[in-house]
Amino acid sequence: EKRLRGHHSSEETTDPPPHEEVEIPQSQQEEEEEDMVEIVTTGDRDVLHEGHFTSESAQILIGEIMGCNRDLKNIQKNINDVKNKMKNIIDVLERV
Template identity: 85%
Template sequence: EEEEGDLVEIVTTTGDRDVVDSGHFTSESAQILIGEIMGCNRDLENIQKNINDVKKK
């Protein structure tokens, strides 16, 4: 029987969802998530730049 906190839900930018046993939450999977977050951050920065460009016109 698993106790609360033994599962980790992973949601990616493509909307994929995965629930994994926290024992399988590895450095590699953390690096993948960090890459996803960095990609989202870059996209948000580009959107903000585009909004600012439109406001200037």
């Protein structure tokens, strides 16, 4: 499933967190295939539904939240930068 990502400003210098590969033990994998477990996608990560929620999937979600928080901070910084530019433009126009 492709997801659209927001366009990032050229001012952003942070890199996205590295993707971690997770290997499911064979016995758990076979059990899941038998039970036909539904999997949902959050970003680029797969998380099992409630019945098979593990500390590993919780860590994946925490990583996703941290990534979203980083993105929100970058967006807020960009908003503040634009507000400051607008304020400066208005100040210059008021002098004219």
